[in-house]
Amino acid sequence: xxxxxxxxxxxxxxxxxxxxxxxxxxxxxxxxxxxxxxxxxxxxxxxxxxxxxxxxxxxxxxxxxxxxxxxxxxxxxxxxxxxxxxxxxxxxxxxxxxxxxxxxxxxxxxxxxxxxxxxxxxxxxxxxxxxxxxxxxxxxxxxxxxxxxxxxxxxxxxxxxxxxx
Amino acid sequence: xxxxxxxxxxxxxxxxxxxxxxxxxxxxxxxxxxxxxxxxxxxxxxxxxxxxxxxxxxxxxxxxxxxxxxxxxxxxxxxxxxxxxxxxxxxxxxxxxxxxxxxxxxxxxxxxxxxxxxxxxxxxxxxxxxxxxxxxxxxxxxxxxxxxxxxxxxxxxxxxxxxxxxxxxxxxxxxxxxxxxxxxxxxxxxxxxxxxxxxxxxxxxxxxxxxxxxxxxxxxxxxxxxxxxxxxxxxxxxxxxxxxxxxxxxxxxxxxxxxxxxxxxxxxxxxxxxxxxxxxxxxxxxxxxxxxxxxxxxxxxxxxxxxxxxxxxxxxxxxxxxxxxxxxxxxxxxxxxxxxxxxxxxxxxxxxxxxxxxxxxxxxxxxxxxxxxxxxxxxxxxxxxxxxxxxxxxxxxxxxxxxxxxxxxxxxxxxxxxxxxxxxxxxxxxxxxxxxxxxxxxxxxxxxxxxxxxxxxxxxxxxxxxxxxxxxxxxxxxxxxxxxxxxxxxxxxxxxxxxxxxxxxxxxxxxxxxxxx
Numbered sequence: 001x002x003x004x005x006x007x008x009x010x011x012x013x014x015x016x017x018x019x020x021x022x023x024x025x026x027x028x029x030x031x032x033x034x035x036x037x038x039x040x041x042x043x044x045x046x047x048x049x050x051x052x053x054x055x056x057x058x059x060x061x062x063x064x065x066x067x068x069x070x071x072x073x074x075x076x077x078x079x080x081x082x083x084x085x086x087x088x089x090x091x092x093x094x095x096x097x098x099x100x101x102x103x104x105x106x107x108x109x110x111x112x113x114x115x116x117x118x119x120x121x122x123x124x125x126x127x128x129x130x131x132x133x134x135x136x137x138x139x140x141x142x143x144x145x146x147x148x149x150x151x152x153x154x155x156x157x158x159x160x161x162x163x164x165x
Numbered sequence: 166x167x168x169x170x171x172x173x174x175x176x177x178x179x180x181x182x183x184x185x186x187x188x189x190x191x192x193x194x195x196x197x198x199x200x201x202x203x204x205x206x207x208x209x210x211x212x213x214x215x216x217x218x219x220x221x222x223x224x225x226x227x228x229x230x231x232x233x234x235x236x237x238x239x240x241x242x243x244x245x246x247x248x249x250x251x252x253x254x255x256x257x258x259x260x261x262x263x264x265x266x267x268x269x270x271x272x273x274x275x276x277x278x279x280x281x282x283x284x285x286x287x288x289x290x291x292x293x294x295x296x297x298x299x300x301x302x303x304x305x306x307x308x309x310x311x312x313x314x315x316x317x318x319x320x321x322x323x324x325x326x327x328x329x330x331x332x333x334x335x336x337x338x339x340x341x342x343x344x345x346x347x348x349x350x351x352x353x354x355x356x357x358x359x360x361x362x363x364x365x366x367x368x369x370x371x372x373x374x375x376x377x378x379x380x381x382x383x384x385x386x387x388x389x390x391x392x393x394x395x396x397x398x399x400x401x402x403x404x405x406x407x408x409x410x411x412x413x414x415x416x417x418x419x420x421x422x423x424x425x426x427x428x429x430x431x432x433x434x435x436x437x438x439x440x441x442x443x444x445x446x447x448x449x450x451x452x453x454x455x456x457x458x459x460x461x462x463x464x465x466x467x468x469x470x471x472x473x474x475x476x477x478x479x480x481x482x483x484x485x486x487x488x489x490x491x492x493x494x495x496x497x498x499x500x501x502x503x504x505x506x507x508x509x510x511x512x513x514x515x516x517x518x519x520x521x522x523x524x525x526x527x528x529x530x531x532x533x534x535x536x537x538x539x540x541x542x543x544x545x546x547x548x549x550x551x552x553x554x555x556x557x558x559x560x561x562x563x564x565x566x567x568x569x570x571x572x573x574x575x576x577x578x579x580x581x582x583x584x585x586x587x588x589x590x591x592x593x594x595x596x597x598x599x600x601x602x603x604x605x606x607x608x609x610x611x612x613x614x615x616x617x618x619x620x621x622x623x624x625x626x627x628x629x630x631x632x633x634x635x636x637x638x639x640x641x642x643x644x645x646x647x648x649x650x651x652x653x654x655x656x657x658x659x660x661x662x663x664x665x666x667x668x669x670x671x672x673x674x675x676x677x678x679x680x681x682x
Binding site: 011014015018019022026029032033036037039041042043044046047049050053054056057060061063064067088089091092095096099100102103104106107111115118119122123126127128133136137140144145148152155156157158159160161 | 213214216217330331333334337338340341344348350351353355356379383384386387388557558559560562563564566567568570571574575578580583584586587590591594598599600601613616617620621624625628
């Protein structure tokens with residue numbers, strides 16, 4: 001992989017950061033696993049297997065870091081490059097934000113209202129600004145918020161979240 | 166055995182079940198035809214609809230989506246030049262040029278017929294191979310089972326993605342996620358950090374929906390050349406008549422290609438981790454190598470379409486061999502099928518075929534019936550599919566994300582699963598962006614608890630750890646695991662060397678060209 005430009009070095013830098021974060025997390029979890037009480041009934045306690053797995057993750061991450069640095073050296077990127085790449089993912093980030101908000105809102109607002117709001121907002125954000133798109137977005141939001149609710153309730157007797165207000 | 170077969174036949178051929186299966190096959194084709202919507206996503210979203218059905222009916226419906234989905238990628242591959250699913254990449258090479266030459270109907274018919282034959286061949290092999298393997302597997306102890314899982318994990322990590330080490334890390338992260346919540350033997354609480362949200366653990370399906378569906382859908386919103394191509398490409402025009410008889414005749418006159426591609430597909434499907442996304446390329450490559458006129462491949466060669474489609478559709482039977490006989494899912498799609506069976510209170514493993522032969526027979530029959538539906542629906546609705554492919558992403562992505570939320574909630578009727586979905590989906594997208602393969606992670610979540618259970622059972626039976634290496638089958642499987650890792654490392658190094666040589670050669674050619682000018 002060419003790493004001559006800050007743009008090309010961005011992914012390897014982030015991968016290196018991910019190895020470090022995963023290794024640190026794995027070491028922490030391995031210590032937590034070791035602290036789980038031993039069992040009287042079996043030689044392996046409930047913590048032995050997770051400890052083995054988390055330790056392996058930590059070892060693999062360290063190996064990955066060593067390999068990466070030995071082979072390609074320390075990748076050099078800039079914050080500006082990272083910010084530009086992040087901004088190019090604006091559509092994804094906005095949608096992810098909307099979806100997370102939808103998940104948090106659903107237990108309180110109920111399935112129908114939350115889904116209608118989410119579908120309308122996400123479609124309006126993504127769709128081209130035309131009156132027809134608005135109409136389609138409205139129709140789709142209505143269909144997929146009321147439709148599944150009544151389909152699951154009446155056909156499968158499964159009740160999607162109702163509003164709490 | 167005859168009774169079980171007749172019960173299965175009666176269950177699957179009930180008119181209501183048949184109607185549901187036809188609908189599911191249609192849905193599978195449509196879902197896979199939409200670029201960015203994978204077969205696994207389609208199966209995951211079908212799962213909550215099957216909760217209220219009897220097990221036999223539910224499994225038949227999900228298998229129909231699976232079979233339909235494996236041929237659905239053909240439509241976008243042939244008509245838009247974009248593979249609807251990774252399993253249709255090689256189909257694009259020849260089906261699209263063929264359609265552009267004014268023969269879209271023939272290209273689709275060739276693909277559909279090859280998919281049909283591929284599915285049937287894989288079902289026959291599944292019926293022959295699964296029962297004896299299951300009878301053998303019943304005799305395996307926890308040592309052999311643990312070794313088998315280790316072997317499966319090494320194959321998964323080595324076959325998926327560009328980096329072996331990231332594949333292995335992803336697989337282990339999957340196993341680590343599965344350790345959250347009650348431990349599988351004593352139900353002792355682990356890593357919940359006092360959060361009620363984690364007390365019951367992280368349900369496998371939530372991980373699967375978050376990792377596969379959510380991260381894939383979010384990726385679809387990224388700016389890319391293919392999305393622009395999809396938006397700007399004009400629909401192919403030309404003869405949309407299927408010419409089915411002519412296609413059948415021409416394919417069966419040269420049966421070697423379709424049989425070889427199907428057998429390759431079955432074999433690749435049976436290996437955990439390798440699936441239809443690999444088999445279509447391997448089958449295409451083999452067809453090209455065996456052809457007397459390889460130069461026509463890539464320019465609308467019918468044998469190329471046949472090889473790719475037979476190769477990807479035949480993986481379904483192959484991948485069900487380890488699932489039915491050993492209880493090990495070979496791909497994320499099989500993992501959902503496994504979860505669907507388990508949701509109905511049936512444990513999956515080598516005893517499945519002994520304890521529930523009717524269910525296993527119904528799977529065989531359902532696959533055969535779904536293959537017929539796939540061919541009929543595909544041929545009849547060719548023109549309609551052209552219209553369906555034009556549904557814009559601004560509708561598909563939010564609607565399918567909302568369907569992901571429905572699927573997650575209906576699994577346990579638990580609001581906390583929705584929060585887990587949002588968290589895991591975000592984590593999955595991040596992993597994907599950092600080039601970690603997601604398939605090993607998902608399979609790690611499934612295989613992890615099985616590995617832990619068998620490892621601990623082995624030590625409960627005997628504290629002697631050398632048994633893993635002295636019991637012949639266990640030793641053989643562990644040796645295979647080591648070989649698999651060694652082979653992957655060798656393959657990886659060779660691939661890197663080839664790429665480096667090619668790059669150097671290109672640079673040299675460029676320099677020569679520049680100096681001549």
